[in-house]
Amino acid sequence: MMYVKVKKELAERTRKELAKLGVISDEYAVEKDENFVYFPVKSCPQGFECVEREGKRKERKPHSLREALKDKLTNDELEQLITSFDIIGDIAIIQVPESLEDKAELIAQAIMKVHKNVKTVCQKVGPRQGIFRVAPLKVIAGERKFVTIYKENGVKMKVDVLRAYFSPRLSTERKRIADQVKDGEVIAALFAGVGPFPLVIAKRRNVKIFAVELNPYAYSLMVENIKMNALKGEVIPIQGDVKEVARELPKCDRVLMPLPKGGEDFLEEAINLAKPGGIVHFYQFAPEDDLYSDAENKIKLVAEKLGRRVEIVNRKVVRPHKPRVYQIVIDFRVY
Ligand SMILES: C[S@@+](CC[C@H](N)C(=O)[O-])C[C@H]1O[C@@H](n2cnc3c(N)ncnc32)[C@H](O)[C@@H]1O
Structure with missing residues (x-):
């Protein structure tokens, strides 16, 4: 490989000149010894001292998980790979099909190669369950931790991916709701989790939001998250069951119900909470062949x-949930 050899003290100036000429090779690494720096070049430019060296090829960052694994898995195994996964802060959460279970660590290492910001890879080892809607996870690569900081729509949130529900896939929906909110509104953010809906709204608008969450871990993270952000509005965190807390709240201009599984059991509370003319955002899971009838009937x-x-x-689709099933939202006014 051809290198331009320069004294150390001239290295930065030379690098700029070579970059201007467009001759630096990006396939090889810059090398150094005690007195000289060696820039790999595609051809020797006039007026520079060039030397031949064996050189070391740069390790190229793979662009995708498939590419990172192409020499490590068979074509059959690559076909089975689940290539979509969530990255929350510096934690990636992946699903591994049973047939690839013995390759889980290899897959996790590959994710960390493709996504340099990922410090921990967790494997989802079961579906979301219980009223807190959390999934069992185990760390399979990187730092052993479940807590991270996630940024979205101008707010920062501390998230515990093991103990509290959080999904980055709802960020567009949170923005859609926040865009509709006007200064002065009183809002009930039911099923608030670690606070993403109320925080994204209160970041932009001077509003009063009652944020109700049952899970004590999610609630205490929400309390921290409210303190962590400079908000225009006020978020009042309340730990408790919507069934009981809703009775104590004032009438609201807007009620958020982001509990797609089972949210229908709280429609009575939500409708009672809404002022005449108030709006309710009601989420459900629904089959693709009939997205809205069931929710609207409820x-x-x-x-x-x-x-x-x-x-x-x-009425709109928020995101795909599983094959042929979508999360939907119905926005309705109550009179
Ligand atoms: C699907 S998660 C949504 C969390 C949050 N809004 C988000 O988007 O990240 C539903 C949340 O409702 C909470 N929850 C379930 N039943 C509840 C109840 N009866 N009262 C208050 N919160 C409840 C769960 O603990 C969970 O955090």
Whole structure:
């Protein structure tokens, strides 16, 4: 390999000149000895001293998980790889099919090669379960930890991926809601988790948000997260069951119900909380062949029982959940 050889003290100036000429090779590393620096070059430029050296090829960062594993897994195994995964702060959470279980660590190491910011890789070893909606995880590579700092929509959040629900896949939805909120609103952020919905809203708007969460770990992280961000609005964290807490809250302009599994059991509380003309954001999981009928029927039944009129103002898919099932949202006004 051809190198331009320069005295150490001239290295930075020479590097700039070579870069200007466009002759530096990016496949080889710059080398040094006690007195000289050696820049790898595609050809020897005029006016520079060039020498031949054996040289070391730079290790190129693979662009994708598949590329990082292409020499380590068979084609069959590569086909089975689940290539979509969440990165929350510096923690990646992956799923490994049973057939690749003995390759889990290899896959985790490959993720850390592709995503240099990832310091821990956790494997999801079961589905989300229980009322707290958390999944069992185990660390399979990197630092043994479950707590990280995640940034989204201008806010910072401390997240415990093992003990409290959090999904980065809802960031667009959080922005959609925050964009609708006006200064002065009173909001009930039910099922608040570590606080992402209330924080993203209160960062932008001068509002009062009651953020209700049952899981004590999620609640205490939410308390920290409120302190960690400079907010325009006020977020009042409340630990407890929506069934009980809702009765104590004032009437609201907006009620958020991000509990797609089982949220229907709290429609009565949400509708009662809404001021006349107030809006409720109701989330559900629904099959792709009939996304909205079931959720809308549930809303109408409860509203009828309570003697309230509802107007559906928007319905949309939030994100895919599993094959042929989506998370959806219905925005409705209550009169
Ligand atoms: C799907 S998570 C959503 C969390 C958060 N909004 C987010 O987007 O990250 C639902 C949350 O509701 C909480 N939860 C479940 N049942 C509850 C109840 N009856 N009262 C208050 N919170 C509850 C769970 O602990 C969980 O944190």
